[in-house]
Amino acid sequence: MAYIQFLGAAGTVTGSKHLINTGDLQVLVDCGLFQGKKEWRERNWQDMPIPAREIDAVILTHAHLDHCGWIPRLHKEGYRGKVYATPATIDLCGVILPDSGHLQEEDADFHNRQKSSKHNPALPLYTLEEAQDCLKNFIPVAFHTPTQLSPKFSFQFVHAAHILGSGMVEVSVDVNGATKQLVFTGDIGRVRESNGVAPGKVVRTGPETVDGQPTNVLVMESTYGNREHPKTDARPELARIIRETVNRGGTVVIPAFAVERTQKLLFMLKQLMEDGQIPKVPVHIDSPMAIKAIEIFIKHTEEYSDETKALIAKYGSPLKWDNFNFDTTSEQSKKVNSMVYPMIIVSSSGMVTGGRVLHHLIHRLSNPKNTVLFIGFQAPGTRGATIKSGAPTVKIFNLEVPIRAQVASIEQFSDHADTPELLQWLHTFERAPQVTYLVHGEPSASTLLKAAIEKEMKWNVAIAEWMQKVEVD
Numbered sequence: 062m063a064y065i066q067f068l069g070a071a072g073t074v075t076g077s078k079h080l081i082n083t084g085d086l087q088v089l090v091d092c093g094l095f096q097g098k099k100e101w102r103e104r105n106w107q108d109m110p111i112p113a114r115e116i117d118a119v120i121l122t123h124a125h126l127d128h129c130g131w132i133p134r135l136h137k138e139g140y141r142g143k144v145y146a147t148p149a150t151i152d153l154c155g156v157i158l159p160d161s162g163h164l165q166e167e168d169a170d171f172h173n174r175q176k177s178s179k180h181n182p183a184l185p186l187y188t189l190e191e192a193q194d195c196l197k198n199f200i201p202v203a204f205h206t207p208t209q210l211s212p213k214f215s216f217q218f219v220h221a222a223h224i225l226g227s228g229m230v231e232v233s234v235d236v237n238g239a240t241k242q243l244v245f246t247g248d249i250g251r252v253r254e255s256n257g258v259a260p261g262k263v264v265r266t267g268p269e270t271v272d273g274q275p276t277n278v279l280v281m282e283s284t285y286g287n288r289e290h291p292k293t294d295a296r297p298e299l300a301r302i303i304r305e306t307v308n309r310g311g312t313v314v315i316p317a318f319a320v321e322r323t324q325k326l327l328f329m330l331k332q333l334m335e336d337g338q339i340p341k342v343p344v345h346i347d348s349p350m351a352i353k354a355i356e357i358f359i360k361h362t363e364e365y366s367d368e369t370k371a372l373i374a375k376y377g378s379p380l381k382w383d384n385f386n387f388d389t390t391s392e393q394s395k396k397v398n399s400m401v402y403p404m405i406i407v408s409s410s411g412m413v414t415g416g417r418v419l420h421h422l423i424h425r426l427s428n429p430k431n432t433v434l435f436i437g438f439q440a441p442g443t444r445g446a447t448i449k450s451g452a453p454t455v456k457i458f459n460l461e462v463p464i465r466a467q468v469a470s471i472e473q474f475s476d477h478a479d480t481p482e483l484l485q486w487l488h489t490f491e492r493a494p495q496v497t498y499l500v501h502g503e504p505s506a507s508t509l510l511k512a513a514i515e516k517e518m519k520w521n522v523a524i525a526e527w528m529q530k531v532e533v534d
């Protein structure tokens with residue numbers, strides 16, 4: 062019996078891990094970290110239902126931690142197979158996975174110092190060195206290149222248009238002499254027709270149509286199964302917030318995810334400056350990972366959106382733009398704290414859970430001239446959510462920092478298709494899949510998307526459950 066088993070991203074948006082078992086081969090599509098609530102994070106420490114060494118291959122859709130962040134742990138548990146991914150995904154994993162290992166080590170150290178773990182000593186899920194070590198098993202696979210893992214199993218990547226290097230995986234397996242087509246969407250980017258409402262998209266917009274032979278099983282993400290992104294252009298609002306802050310003599314601090322979100326913002330800032338919409342104040346990009354991500358981005362010209370191609374042709378690499386400063390060392394970062402003239406600081410982490418942005422906020426939050434601008438989702442319980450909620454203070458390190466700065470947010474930056482866009486993409490299927498399983502969504506989002514697909518497409522849809530096995534026949 063061939064089956065798919067959902068080992069993660071079922072009932073939640075993190076921990077993506079789907080096992081395909083064909084009888085002769087066991088392949089994982091994605092191998093992500095569980096993040097967020099403790100009950101989910103604890104699953105990072107649980108054993109897999111099959112030993113790691115018995116897994117034959119991992120196919121990775123993209124370089125977000127909730128899709129790739131458990132690979133070093135799998136390796137630590139004895140996995141010695143290959144990890145297949147697109148070249149840009151591999152480059153990004155080369156930055157993201159060691160950084161994740163470093164954070165795991167810091168967490169364990171913290172718990173050991175505070176004696177706040179029930180484990181003594183608290184151990185990291187994996188170390189920086191272990192993360193680096195597993196990268197040698199990564200094998201680049203270009204888009205649209207069928208790759209045979211066994212005579213009965215092949216796969217190829219098609220563009221998902223989510224982040225740099227992101228792909229959907231089309232799998233062909235032979236089950237009792239018949240070829241079955243399985244499609245795993247990974248995360249789905251904004252659809253092409255929404256170009257006007259997803260301005261600044263740095264990689265291609267529009268997930269590709271999955272065609273060829275009919276799909277037997279579609280495993281689809283549902284993050285925004287209950288949401289519509291605002292349809293207005295983000296640029297005028299962004300320009301207004303920056304102009305007003307600069308006129309007050311203040312600084313705009315923008316917490317941003319290092320990969321994709323920061324790059325998208327930089328291109329938008331450059332364009333607004335060149336068009337005379339905002340003053341050419343200094344921009345400080347203070348996130349070593351964001352800087353490395355820009356270098357990787359510049360290398361992969363094949364992934365650019367038309368807008369990005371035009372911008373780079375006109376202005377060159379962001380690393381060479383006048384008044385854009387890339388602060389790599391912590392000395393450079395600290396120097397920014399003493400600068401009092403108006404500027405824009407872009408720093409991670411995006412939800413203010415850690416990273417250099419904490420220092421910038423300690424220095425800027427208490428001054429009403431400044432603005433903190435959020436351009437990404439702030440998960441409940443994070444400092445970002447506290448600041449955004451209008452709280453009078455926020456705790457950073459052991460300081461209770463008063464929030465007197467202006468707080469603003471722009472919601473248009475998402476790299477995920479919203480519900481109308483997901484449905485629009487489904488309409489590109491020539492024939493309905495035999496069955497569609499929804500993963501990677503909070504229960505409310507998956508439930509609403511299921512209802513929307515049933516109503517609009519009349520498809521057979523189910524919501525995947527954690528550890529559920531579904532037969533491929």
Ligand SMILES: [Zn+2]
Binds near residue numbers: 123125223248
């Ligand atoms: Zn993602």
